[in-house]
Amino acid sequence: MRFAARKKTILFYFFKNETMNDYNSSLHIQATKHGQHPNFRIISFSGDMDQVGLQGIRDDVEKTEQDIQDDEKFLVFDFEKLNFINSEGIGFLLKIQYRLLKHGKKLVVVAALPNVKDVLDVVGLLKIVDYHDTMAAFAQTV
């Protein structure tokens, strides 16, 4: 291990580590764990859901998705702090919904800002993904 660390030091001395850059993700997530809620998991999004933002969170969302247990029927996306979504984001939601449906789970979206809800509504996504104005409204249904 020491040698590996030393190797990195030597390499860094000559070449800047290529993972160091000025890129800051424009989208962040926070996920609940199994057991925090009776039969659903929540992922809260903040920022902009576009191609750049998605790059930073795709893997983490997938990890949470794969961690969903049998007793959890819903994956809830809390969009209260989501400022923006475009077609990339909608494509991402579609993919998640299909994967969940295959395992008998469902995607739910809650608390979207008016501009975000409008985009989801116009494109027709809300015809295939459940939507609730608040988390409380959703929680009452389960």
Next chain:
Amino acid sequence: MNIFLGRSIVRRVFVFFLLYAVVVLGGIFFWYGQSFEAVPFPVLAGALAVFGVYFLGVFYHQIARPLTRILEQMKALLTGKKYRRIYTTRMDEIGVISHFFNEVTKSFEKVSMDIREEKRMMSELEIAAALQRDILPLKSPKIPGLDIVAKNRPAEELGGDSFDFVTVGDNSYIYIGDVTGHGVPAALVMTMVNTLIHTFVEIFDSAYEVVVNTNKQLKTRMKSTMFMTMLLLRWNAKEQKMFYVGSGHEHLVIYRKATGKCEVQKSGGIALGMVPDNHLLVKEEQVGLDVGDVVVLYSDGLTEGRNMGGQQYTLPRLTAAIERYAVEYGPDGIVQHIALDFSHFVQDQKQEDDVTLIALQYVGVGKEKLKDGADASTQWTAEAAAPKK
């Protein structure tokens, strides 16, 4: 000892040479009574020979041979031949040179891959542009009872707008669509939808059937994250009735001549490619039209076009512009003035999405005014005013 010797092979060899010299030769010196003359020649020669062999052996094995291997790969790189990475766990000078070589070649490979990738992408964009150009109509159509003007302004990089006009018997179909993504996959989806619509309008006489069947065929051939919004109008020239089916596209705008105001209707439905079967999620609706009313179709590249200050053009600005220009102009004037208006709004700000605007005015059969000519071109023009009504 390790701290003193550090990671330098040169230092190690030098130190061992010194140690050997001091310990062995010094030992011989003291053994034979502190006098070199007393040392028998064979002993001295033997000691020097052992030292020589050991030193040369170590030097060859630890320095000369590895250096030769590194130089071989360097020569191969410099002469454009195939080279290999140098695998070593050494941390000394040889290790540093090896890692340096590996990093340099990695950078070379990345740069040359980036150049190749850019060339490939440029040619892919050219293919996509050609595919898109092939399906977009060059001229606005002649449809009994309607004056139609369509304009399209492609983004600098390919956006996803498509539109077309097809007349089969009494039905004329007009659609505007916007596919997600860019490049060849988007262009292929556009082409598929265009072909499917052209095919199904020959088989069915309702926009609903066309949309449902187009979606069914498209979904099986499309990536799960791609979709295409669309608004399909069906104008029946015999009945003089307008119908539409929305598939997740922008609102439908209808300018009413009687009131001088625009009505904005959600076009509804769900985008093509989102579900395998959309027959319960889309429907054909009728639009009641009076003579003089204008139906306006647009893509989000227009309403979401930004100026230098980051403001969007927006739907209210569009409807205000339609209300302003429809008083004096027909669809050609409306479209040309809105095109001018939009261009003035965005100025030099680069637009990342295609802009499409289609205006259809119900004028009554036999009363169509628009003739062939420059007006009929679907190319976006932001120049001089169009002729008044």
